[in-house]
């Protein structure tokens with residue numbers, strides 16, 4: 001018993017001092033410390049979001065939403081959607097003309113983003129680590145296929161499958177993640193979804209039954225307005241560089 005308690009406390013101290021933060025309450029944190037004494041879950045694949053996760057944020061999404069929706073509708077919709085605006089979903093039922101203009105505006109913002117594209121610090125190292133353990137790497141983005149192709153060619157790293165906006169339905173629907181699991185012939189609970197969006201990446205991952213890790217570089221999701229969101233991540237990191245140690249500490253990574 002003494003051994004168990006001291007081990008638990010040392011694990012708890014490790015946890016609180018660690019840059020990898022649990023999204024949930026302290027109670028959940030302590031229970032996950034205890035749970036970590038049971039056999040670790042097997043991890044056979046990691047699926048990444050692209051914009052803001054594998055690449056440094058280069059698109060000003062709030063400016064894009066303003067341009068597409070107009071200031072008044074933007075503010076009205078934003079107040080009703082605390083976890084973020086689903087712009088593609090909003091324009092889905094617009095008239096063809098209005099929708100065409102909206103897609104053009106979105107494409108303009110995405111083109112400007114491509115010009116400034118940079119890979120996220122820690123991304124290549126994390127890919128190298130996953131490759132060394134034979135853990136598969138996939139990608140799901142709401143951006144277009146051309147942007148994924150550019151990302152692959154510019155940074156010399158490839159994710160497969162890499163599903164873009166052309167795959168319907170897109171995130172936050174779990175369909176793209178379930179599709180990747182079936183291509184890989186693994187169960188969703190053997191996969192982790194990593195992304196910087198609570199409403200798209202975490203919602204997609206949780207609904208598919210996968211583990212989820214939220215990349216929150218600035219701590220913006222610490223705000224109380226996200227306390228009651230429907231889908232909460234299993235893990236939260238402030239840098240991709242922390243994912244490697246998170247995986248080693250919490251998962252069975254044997255191929």
Ligand SMILES: [Mg+2]
Nearest residue numbers: 049051052196
């Ligand atoms: Mg993103």
